[in-house]
Amino acid sequence: MSAVIEEHHDDHDHKPTGIGRWLFSTNHKDIGTMYLWFSFTMLFIGGALALVIRAELFEPGLQFVEPEFFNQLTTLHGLIMVFGVIMPAFVGLANWMVPLMIGAPDMALPRMNNWSFWLLPGAFGILIASLIMSIMGMGSAPNFGWTFYAPLSTTYGPDSTDYFIFSVHMMGISSIMGAINIIATIINMRAPGMTYMKMPIFVWTWFITAYLLIAVMPILAGVVTMMLTDRNFGTSFFDAAGGGDPVLFQHIFWFFGHPEVYIMILPAFGIISQIVPTFSRKKIFGYSSMVYATSSIAFLSFIVWAHHMFTTGMPVATELFFMYATMLIAVPTGVKVFNWVSTMWQGSLTFETPMLFAIAFIFLFTIGGFSGLMLSIVPADFQYHDTYFVVAHFHYVLVTGALYGIFAGVYYWLPKWTGNMYDESLGKWHFWVSTISVNILFFPMHFVGLAGMPRRIPDYNMQFAEFNQIASIGAFIFGFSQLILLYNVIKTIRGKNTEKATDQVWEGAEGLEWTLPSPAPFHSFTTPPTVK
């Protein structure tokens, strides 16, 4: 892809100042920045909750928290990490990069963009307030797990469940508006000459992700609304005593929940597909098969949801269908991994921090993919289900998958955002300490899971003690190593003792975003570039 920039935009950079710049912002770059800082803040909050969990599980017996509060911790940790960290970080990256990558001046719907961001602090304010009130002894925070299965969350839910429902509604509205915005931007605002099959893969993966969001977030909204009426208005959707069906809840939840899993990984696939070619100095291998594989994964994500529910006692034919459909996902996912490896093959590789995170992503996400394939096999799933094996699986795909994709993207684009190079040696420190500790943290969970330790328990038999202890040590190292990233980002933004970034930034980088100055000006592409 080559681009020509017409250098006659009179760029006054009328930046609003003060708090108003952020509160009333309609600028895709500022809103992207806010999304990313919000996500980063939530990462530390959700991470702190995880560290309390790991401290409690360091050895058998109850040491720090009561079982009731432990359940609140696991619930809030899950909700914050899924809805507060991974999803906003991807929306933030999309906000920043999609317009730059397709040569658009901004997002298509800038005012909606502002609102979809500012709903999030409200939503999480409510959620976190319920935890703070619980700590202060004024009631219980949501304590039914991030999957909030009925009737534990309906008939038996604490009072704060209604706040939780409101909070989820706000997150959902935010996500839907964000997705509409991204779709509208990609359809309408591509630079002349940029056909669909010339779009960068990151844009493609977000395009597909946005459709997934529009398809499933209303289902989440529906299920929490059914909870709301069950709790407050006398309906019995999920109450067996009133003729309702608790398993219906799980079907609806996972019909949202499984595409949600891909919402959290497809943009990471996109980021990796940008980074690997850059540092291999070679075009991405199999561009069109990447696009088709992403689309296939998105389609399959709608017909595999009940693999989360194999132990609910479905008919055997249903179990077989969902097992086969789930196994099929291995095919397009495999294609993606093979394509990345082939992109690296006979490239001219260098290993700057973004590339290190991308390579670790390919290794460790693949390990999560393998355990996912194992989990799809129903007879074995009966043994794995709801154990630490599942916890290990989804942390490999979400931490060393999604989160590593975000880390890679942040290092990759940070010079373009700030105009300064980040500290490469700190970046490498962050990478190595994180990557070693994250495996110490999550790999032993496979073993305790296979040995028979259920998930979401505050205390356990001594047979599980060693690996829990190892995992807890890894957790603390991994948690605190994220401060290196924080320090590095702040240092890069302040720009003291840092190198100035060139427009191109990376030797092998291709695409419209690298034709702009670094830092990217407040308003860019006021005249669309032409893509040949």
Place this chain on the structure above:
Amino acid sequence: MSAAIRVASFIGLMLVSMQSWAEYVLDLRPGVTSVSQGAYEIHTLVMWICVVIGVIVFGVMIYSIIVHRKSRGYKAAKFDDNLTVEIVWTVIPFIILGFMAVPATTALLAMEDTSNSDMSIKVTGYQWKWHYDYNVGENAKDINFFSNMTTPMEEIQNKATKNINYLLEVDNHVVVPVNQKIRLLFTSADVIHAWWIPDFGVKKDAIPGYINESWFKTDQIGTYRGQCAELCGTNHGFMPIVVEVVSEADYEKWIASKMESAAAAKASSNKTWTKAELMDHGKSVYATNCAACHQANGAGIPNVFPGLIGTPVITGDVAKHIDVVVNGVSGTAMQAFGAQLNDADLAALVTYERNAWGNDTGDIVQPAAIKAAR
């Protein structure tokens, strides 16, 4: 980077030193039933296929990382697609998946076949205990009982040494005869629970309003332990399962003794108890059934489970107190214990609550009063 190596070697040392602590398990257990062994075999097959694929893919990547680097002067090649290899690596995974799907399907069909069982047990999940009823299906016996965790609070709170079966011990074991196909029927009285014995390869959700089925049959006498596997509230981690597989003769003996104690319990509901007897028995009933929420000291958990010290229900009208205990409070976690406990247990419990922790109402409730209130 040398400091990173120091950190890594420190962790490595810790791992080595931990090995001496105890024997730990790395892999799934084969278990003692055809179902668990089937699960183990398919697990092992799929895991090794994944390992082989991993070695190949990661091997290629590592080779590329070592050889194709710019620092060694490697010049990038120009290719960016190849239809043949793309077709090959799409088709081959399909074939591999086929090799996994066939044994998985066979194993699953065998697992889900609950026909021709020798006896049945109905398993009901409660917050946070299991109830077992032998009075169903073939060879029904008039036996039913609750099974509560017996691990003392002192061990959980690190005030006493933990025993080997810490958190995996209950008062009433499920006893079944060896070499018989035992059909299990699962349901729940409140939220969703999951009954899991790893050695049997049985994990099934107990769902209110549903009856799920599973089965096991083993030729190995022994005691098998498991836990609830579905988050079911505060004490989800404290509702273990213990199944004792015994010889046919021992099973008959157990049946006889259970019948006898059931008769004795019935008789105790007809006699008049002294206050000391009621308080003594009430304390143990309370510890088993109530302490999980209202706490052993009766203080409850603020804003989650109400305390019982000096509250109106306890110090006020006896009839109201009995009503709450027997019928529960709808819309809350307070269960209807009338269905779970007999008249003597309930009488002792109410008496205990009204006189413990400084409540000192002096009220004595006899089993006859409970019977009248039902």
